[in-house]
Amino acid sequence: MAGALHIDLDGAWPRDALPGAYLDAREWGPRLRYSARSREIEAFAAEMSRRLKAFTLFGSGDFHHLSALWLRRIAEPVTVISFDNHPDWDLRPPRWGCGTWINRALALSHVESVAIWGCGNFELDWPGHLFVNRRALATARLRVWPWTERLAPSGRRRFPGITPGDWRAQFSAFAAQLVGRRLYVTVDLDCLTDAESATNWEHGIFTAADVAWALGELRGRCEIVGGDLCGAHSPAQYARWRQRLLAQWDHPRLAAPPPAEAAARNARALATIWPVLAAE
Numbered sequence: 001m002a003g004a005l006h007i008d009l010d011g012a013w014p015r016d017a018l019p020g021a022y023l024d025a026r027e028w029g030p031r032l033r034y035s036a037r038s039r040e041i042e043a044f045a046a047e048m049s050r051r052l053k054a055f056t057l058f059g060s061g062d063f064h065h066l067s068a069l070w071l072r073r074i075a076e077p078v079t080v081i082s083f084d085n086h087p088d089w090d091l092r093p094p095r096w097g098c099g100t101w102i103n104r105a106l107a108l109s110h111v112e113s114v115a116i117w118g119c120g121n122f123e124l125d126w127p128g129h130l131f132v133n134r135r136a137l138a139t140a141r142l143r144v145w146p147w148t149e150r151l152a153p154s155g156r157r158r159f160p161g162i163t164p165g166d167w168r169a170q171f172s173a174f175a176a177q178l179v180g181r182r183l184y185v186t187v188d189l190d191c192l193t194d195a196e197s198a199t200n201w202e203h204g205i206f207t208a209a210d211v212a213w214a215l216g217e218l219r220g221r222c223e224i225v226g227g228d229l230c231g232a233h234s235p236a237q238y239a240r241w242r243q244r245l246l247a248q249w250d251h252p253r254l255a256a257p258p259p260a261e262a263a264a265r266n267a268r269a270l271a272t273i274w275p276v277l278a279a280e
Helices: 038-048 061-073 101-106 134-138 153-158 167-176 208-219 241-250 259-277
Strands: 004-008 021-024 055-057 078-083 111-117 142-145 182-188 223-230
Touching: 038 061, 055 259, 061 101, 061 182, 061 223, 078 208, 101 111, 134 142, 142 167, 167 208, 182 208, 182 259, 208 223, 208 259, 223 259
Parallel strands: 004 021, 004 055, 055 223, 078 111, 078 182, 111 142, 182 223
Antiparallel strands: none
8 A cells, every 4th residue: 555646636736746656636636626525525536545545635725625535445443543634523504514524434433533633713612613523522532732822711711722732742742652553644835834744724833844843752652554646736726616605714714825935845845844744
């Protein structure tokens, strides 16, 4: 199950972004972006099933719910590590959406737990925390390390977090608890600062070098059996009016970055993170 695959859903990455295999799936992009119907997810999964590789590069963070599909190909017990500025744990519809996919991952019997690093948005504050999978939190199948400085007082009380000064020590301690585990690691570029990536969502605080360091900590203790990277900016195209309406309501009002500058930022981030993520 080794190897890497660039699945192009939206032109977010140039065709030659990876030296590995390239798959043009742009006909699927508008149907899957932000949210998707279950029957279309299953049709897409069936088409992709024999083509997938251990490591996947794909489009905007609007497609992050596809990580739950990439996870299906792993048979053995696995711990999921997500680097993301958003927790993506909402229990509300749509069932298949970029903001709800963590629950699709937790529904897989071989996913032992999910850990999210680098969140920093309103979903951890009141009332957003009301829509999290409380059972998963209570049993520690779901854990989160958010940026304390990004949380309101209500979020800080519920989710003890990390700071730029202490997160590496906390991450090293976390990685030490995973010795011998099999891991699946997903990276959304919106976990990085806006100087280091160009995305369709609000930005986090990590640098690409930070994420690469964290991946090195994991590789030194665990086996990364699969992973993916998404989050590059792309112009939004939707197949359904309800899908478009929900997406436009949910997305932050951000100016589109100049294409050449966006591509350069994301290429630098990919060059820093990917070799550690997908090392063989």
